[in-house]
Amino acid sequence: MKITIKDIARISGVSITTVSQILNNKGQRFSDETRRRVMKAVEENDYNPDYFAKNMVNRESKTIGMIVPDVTDLFFSKVIEGVEAYLTKKDYMILLCNSNHSHEMEKDYIKQLLNRSVAGILLASPNSLELETSLKSPYILIDRGLNTRTEGNLLVKEYDGSYESVQYLINAGHQKIGMLTNESGYYPMSERYEAYCQCLKDNHIAYNENYLEDGPVTIEGGYRAAKRLLEKTDITALCCGNDQMAIGAYRAAYELGLNIPKDLSIIGFDNLEISQYLNPPLTTVAQPAFEIGYTAATYLFQSINQPEKKVPNKTFGTEFIVRGSTAPIDN
Amino acid sequence: MKITIKDIARISGVSITTVSQILNNKGQRFSDETRRRVMKAVEENDYNPDYFAKNMVNRESKTIGMIVPDVTDLFFSKVIEGVEAYLTKKDYMILLCNSNHSHEMEKDYIKQLLNRSVAGILLASPNSLELETSLKSPYILIDRGLNTRTEGNLLVKEYDGSYESVQYLINAGHQKIGMLTNESGYYPMSERYEAYCQCLKDNHIAYNENYLEDGPVTIEGGYRAAKRLLEKTDITALCCGNDQMAIGAYRAAYELGLNIPKDLSIIGFDNLEISQYLNPPLTTVAQPAFEIGYTAATYLFQSINQPEKKVPNKTFGTEFIVRGSTAPIDN
Known part of the structure; x- marks a missing residue:
């Protein structure tokens, strides 16, 4: 009994x-x-x-809600791991929600999380939100600075990271540099795109809109976008929206009989664990996914326990990692 | 107000x-x-x-707890996606716990989940559990049948899947077939190992213990185990514990100057999304991760709402998918 x-x-x-x-x-x-x-x-x-x-x-549920656009995305599973690592130490748990990139589902999940009296919410969102009206609990956004705010802003130096990678290709003799972007998903990548344009300009290389292709930030999205791009242009290098897209681009290149890096240099963004194991290992711009999750959880926790204190902003640096997928151009 | x-x-x-x-x-x-x-x-x-x-x-929390050994494992993130897909329809949410393969953490998480009055628990565990005493809530195990029970047993035809892949290699002329196993992790793989032994025996091929190597079921674990194995033997084919290990084995092969599939055929297990994009695309034994998660959630829900009803057992079939990482032996 x-x-x-x-x-x-x-x-x-x-x-x-x-x-x-x-x-x-x-x-x-x-x-x-x-x-x-x-x-x-x-x-x-x-x-x-x-x-x-x-x-x-x-009045403590000892749970926080976390909404991610895609739980099978390798970047987010690493962010979740970072969040978990911090919260476990505090005996807090995560209510995990998979929004499938949908704004409707996000709003629905926020409502459901508030109904469950979560102590706070971590929201990784590709969307702009009307937060003032919808969120009545402490929250931290992992949104690439999409929503304007003065505190709790977690940013990554994407512009610098992207600029560095394009400059690296130019230094290696590349002029025809393509880019896989994503206009509508989690990675609006406007900063990466702007860095790409600025870097070309600084190096007196003409911008060619045919060298750009848009697609979902998944392996398959990268495959399809790269295939379209490689079929219609003669680029010698390709900057991909993220490592997952780069993995898809590898396949597109091989199907078209292109050797990486001899015929085509490829650069990713993220530095997923898998990237160093690819054939050839992927040159990429590393961003600290685990640390981003861990920091977001730390800030959320502060915001829950010391609501009067201002939550800090934090900008994470990137690191350019050269591996076997890039090579000087063969003249 | x-x-x-x-x-x-x-x-x-x-x-x-x-x-x-x-x-x-x-x-x-x-x-x-x-x-x-x-x-x-x-x-x-x-x-x-x-x-x-x-x-x-x-008395309804409308949440269920889910414990996985590693949230960044590609197999489990797909299982989670399946669980989520079902629960969302029912307005239930997941409290997600990352046990890091530790039995201690599992026990601790179970306690914490019960403290939060979850409606039920989905436990993906590599460990044997004393469930009678510890679990006082509805639960479904995703444990590869490790714990004996008469209902709610979710199994995959691993023996058949493994046997089929080894037979395929033998039919292609391979005699020196290696295997990457894992004795202590989530994948005890005893069934796959037994199928490997039996298939060799049925084909009158002598068993060679040097052809086996043990390691964690991660990309890095596969890389290290394959490297040890390839350095000490002259196998022409390798069956990997899962696709992640196979990705690591690719790298080991390339570092040793081996061409896949010319010098070494490689077979995985899981059929992760990424596997078809590898270079060459991976031959593998597919198991339905999403469907396993979805079914587990369905059964848990039944167990919560109709506790008097017996939860069904279900065995999932595998599918052998031949891609570019396997080839007939070069005589």
């Missing part, structure tokens, strides 16, 4: 209120002896305070 | 109990007019019933 708080009170010879207050760390006014007696009864009888009843007092 | 149930009662001119019962679908005894009045007040004032207070009545 389930042990109740009534039983614990009876066994330790105190009132139910006393047990409740001691279990909720509000028992300072009781003697050490009383506290010890109650805790002993709790332990010996393996008493598990009812979570919801406890919650009515504490 | 937050609208409370008291306000709704006042506005609609009924008692708090009436509002509560109507909101909890227990208002059959009230007139349509009363119900309509209450719902109108709820809508017009954007009243959000307090989740925990509601829970005290309903």
